[in-house]
Amino acid sequence: MFITRLISGVIVLAIAVAAMLLGGNILFAFVALISMIGLFELYRASGIEKKGPAIAGYIGALLYEMLLWAAVSEGELMAAAVGTLLIMAVYVFSFPKYKVNEIFCAVAGLAYVVVLMSFIYKVRMLNDGLYIIPLIFICAWGNDTCAYCVGMLIGKHKMFPRLSPKKSVEGFIGGIAGAVLLGLIYGRIFGTHLISLSVPMRDCAIIAGVGALIAVVGDLAASAIKRDTGIKDYGRLIPGHGGILDRFDSILFTAPVVYILAVCLGA
Structure with a gap:
């Protein structure tokens, strides 16, 4: 199961990256x-x-x-x-x-x-869109990865036990902090290409932090819908992950946030 999930995840990521580039x-x-x-x-x-x-x-x-x-x-x-x-x-x-x-x-x-x-496409169409669009995935998947790691290591206090039993307060904080750190690193490395942002490192950190916070809402919203409708996954299109909405649930929320903040911070 893990191998299947890993392979399908890599394939989806490769397709998404190719499309963004x-x-x-x-x-x-x-x-x-x-x-x-x-x-x-x-x-x-x-x-x-x-x-x-x-x-x-x-x-x-x-x-x-x-x-x-x-x-x-x-x-x-x-x-x-x-x-x-x-x-x-x-x-x-x-x-x-x-x-x-x-x-x-x-x-x-x-x-x-x-x-x-559609905001995934809109972000890419911005000035410097090629370098801004990765922030969508840093907010979503970066936060998710960091939250998972921190939660596994030190997670003790359940955040929403009835909605998502595995999520912890410690994981939530770790996910936001991790996303901010990734944003800082990203801004430091690619700052020269982010000329539309006023202060690239600071702005990337802000976008990553706010986006990560909203990503949690997106993830929980998808979980709430699944619980209300009595389904485990939205589909079987992506082996080991489920359907499109299972993999892109938080992306739905981070994409518009990245677009709005990129436009506002670049004003």
Whole structure:
């Protein structure tokens, strides 16, 4: 099991890194693909993946991706609005076929998966985006790794025993501290390439720390959804890891945070 998890994790990381380095249409296609798969996984977890609200959600997601790629001014906002209207239209014209929780899940899926995931592409499109985008993964996976190590070594106090029994307060603190340290190191090494940031080392540390904090929320949010829907994993696409949402749950939250902070700190 460990070997399978390790190999599949390395493959996913290699694909993600290659897409980030190439950028442009390659990265866009990668982000669009995992967004659509993630949306399907969320809808399947809620039992609506083949129902009318989900179909409308898929159409809204495709429209969002098209306008994002075309760089239409305020296109993504318009696409999200159209997707929501389509889902509500299905609700109204088929009433009372679908329950309100199915409708809200279909709408939330657009924001939670498609919109948040698109910030990976948006970060790459920033000035210095090639060097800013790794911060997304430092925030998420760096924090997760450091939290795991610290938690295994000295973790004693459970943070959210009902939601995530293995997470400890010590691991949480260690994960944030580790991410900040990784951010500092990253800023020190690549600072000359991060000319859009005011003070690269400081700004990278801030982005990593805040991003790591939000990454924990992203991880717990995905766990909460799985517990509410009674599933262990979102899918089996990535052997040993589960589905796209199992591997990118915290990325969904760190990507927009990195984008917002990079823009604000570079102002």
